[in-house]
Amino acid sequence: MTTLKKHYHHGDLTTSLLESASLIIKEQGVENLSMRKLADIVGVSRTAPYHHFKDKNTLLCSLAEQGFKEQEKDLKRLTHQKNASRESFERYVLMYLEYARSHSEIYDLMFGRTIWKAGTPTDSLKEASKQTFKAWVNWVEQLQQGGVLPNSNTPLRIGQTTWASLHGLARLLIDGIYLDQTDQSEMTDQMIKNLCLNDLASP
Amino acid sequence: MTTLKKHYHHGDLTTSLLESASLIIKEQGVENLSMRKLADIVGVSRTAPYHHFKDKNTLLCSLAEQGFKEQEKDLKRLTHQKNASRESFERYVLMYLEYARSHSEIYDLMFGRTIWKAGTPTDSLKEASKQTFKAWVNWVEQLQQGGVLPNSNTPLRIGQTTWASLHGLARLLIDGIYLDQTDQSEMTDQMIKNLCLNDLASP
DNA sequence: AAAACTATCTTGACAGTGTCAAAATTGCAC
DNA sequence: GTGCAATTTTGACACTGTCAAGATAGTTTT
Numbered sequence: 001m002t003t004l005k006k007h008y009h010h011g012d013l014t015t016s017l018l019e020s021a022s023l024i025i026k027e028q029g030v031e032n033l034s035m036r037k038l039a040d041i042v043g044v045s046r047t048a049p050y051h052h053f054k055d056k057n058t059l060l061c062s063l064a065e066q067g068f069k070e071q072e073k074d075l076k077r078l079t080h081q082k083n084a085s086r087e088s089f090e091r092y093v094l095m096y097l098e099y100a101r102s103h104s105e106i107y108d109l110m111f112g113r114t115i116w117k118a119g120t121p122t123d124s125l126k127e128a129s130k131q132t133f134k135a136w137v138n139w140v141e142q143l144q145q146g147g148v149l150p151n152s153n154t155p156l157r158i159g160q161t162t163w164a165s166l167h168g169l170a171r172l173l174i175d176g177i178y179l180d181q182t183d184q185s186e187m188t189d190q191m192i193k194n195l196c197l198n199d200l201a202s203p
Numbered sequence: 204m205t206t207l208k209k210h211y212h213h214g215d216l217t218t219s220l221l222e223s224a225s226l227i228i229k230e231q232g233v234e235n236l237s238m239r240k241l242a243d244i245v246g247v248s249r250t251a252p253y254h255h256f257k258d259k260n261t262l263l264c265s266l267a268e269q270g271f272k273e274q275e276k277d278l279k280r281l282t283h284q285k286n287a288s289r290e291s292f293e294r295y296v297l298m299y300l301e302y303a304r305s306h307s308e309i310y311d312l313m314f315g316r317t318i319w320k321a322g323t324p325t326d327s328l329k330e331a332s333k334q335t336f337k338a339w340v341n342w343v344e345q346l347q348q349g350g351v352l353p354n355s356n357t358p359l360r361i362g363q364t365t366w367a368s369l370h371g372l373a374r375l376l377i378d379g380i381y382l383d384q385t386d387q388s389e390m391t392d393q394m395i396k397n398l399c400l401n402d403l404a405s406p
Numbered sequence: 407a408a409a410a411c412t413a414t415c416t417t418g419a420c421a422g423t424g425t426c427a428a429a430a431t432t433g434c435a436c
Numbered sequence: 437g438t439g440c441a442a443t444t445t446t447g448a449c450a451c452t453g454t455c456a457a458g459a460t461a462g463t464t465t466t
Contacts, residue, residue: 035453036453044416045415046417047455051415055453055454113377117378129380152396153396160381160386160393161372163371164372164375164390165371165397167371167375168369168372171370174316175315175319175320176319177319187364187367193356194353237424247444248446249446250424253425
C-alpha cells in the first residue's frame, strides 16, 4: 500500500488489493469498502481489480477465508497441546471474543449474511469454514474427555451449541447492541459458567 | 399496496411505505430494498418517501421497531400467564426461533449491524428495544423462581447470556451457515438442555 | 533480432443507488 | 374564493458495481 510503483503492471495486485481492503474494512467498516475506492488507493484504474477477483463478493470471500485459516491454526495448536483444562477453555473463549472484537469486520464477513446470504460463498471459502469447524469439534471432543464440557451429546452437537452461544455473544458485543464495558466482561464470565460442566463436588 | 389511488396526495403514504417495504425485504432481502423501487411500487415519485422518513435508515428503524413491539407483547403475555414451567420456556424458545426463521429479514434489522452499527438507531427504536429486553428479563426472573433457569446470577445477567445463546443459534439458522434441517432441530433441542437448569434428582 | 502471444491494465459506458434543493400541486381553514 | 401548510414532483449530483473493447507491457517463439 505504501509502495506505489508507477509501472503499467502493478507487480502483485492480488495481495495488494487484499491488504488494502482489509485495512479499509477494519477502519471504516465493510459497508464503506467500494471497489472503486480500493482501486484508487492501490493506485490502479477502476476495473483493474476485476482481473484478479471475479467480483466484489469474491474479494470479500478471500478476506473471510484468511480469517478462517487463522482461526483454524489457533484451534489446531490448542488441540495438539493436549491441555483440555477448564482454564485452557476459558482462555480460548476470551481469545475468541477478543478476536471478534478486534477484527469485528472480518468476523462479520466470516459468519455474517453479507457473504452467506446476500452474497454467494466461494467453494474455497466453504471448504475453509468446514475445515475450521472440524478443528473446533476436535477440540470440543478433548474438552469433553477432560470433563470441561458436558458429555450428554456427541462432540458435533455440543460443538454446534456451545459455538452458537459463543457466536451469539460475539455478535452482541460486535454489532453495537451491547456497548457497556462492564456488562461485557460480566456477560462473558457468566457465559463461560453456562457453557462449562458444573463441578458438583460439595465443598 | 394493492389499492393505488391516482390522486396527488396518496392518502396514507407512511403506513403504505412500511407495508410495502416489509413485503419487499421479506421476499427479496433487505439488501434488495431501495427507496426508489419502493416509491415506484407504492406509486409515487422517488423522493416522496423522504417527507415521511428522514432517510432509508429511519425507515428501517421503523420496521425493526414494529418487530420489537410484537416481541414485547408476546413476552408480556407469557409473564402475565404466570406459568414459568420448563415446557413453557421450551415453547418460547421454539417460538423465538420460528419467528427468527419466518421473519428473518426483520429479525436481522432488529439485531443486526445494518441499523446498530452501519446505520444509526433511532431514539424511538432504542427505547423499544430496551423495553422489550426489560420484558425478557422479567420473564427470566419468573423462570428462575420456577427453577427452570439457573439462580446463580441476577435476572439481568442470566437474561443476557441465555438470550445471547438463543440469538447466536437464531443467527446461524438465519444467516445461511446452517441449512440442514435435521441439524437445526437437534441443535435446538441440545441448546434448550444447555440453557435450562438440569434436574439433578436421581431416578 | 523481430514477431506473436499472453497477461495485465485502462477508458468508456450503463444502469442503478441515496438524497438534496427548488418548484409544483393539492386540501383545508378562513 | 384566498392564503397557508402539507404533500408530491422534477432536476440534479455524486456515488456504486461491472461489462466490453481497446491499449500496454512482458514473455515466448521464430
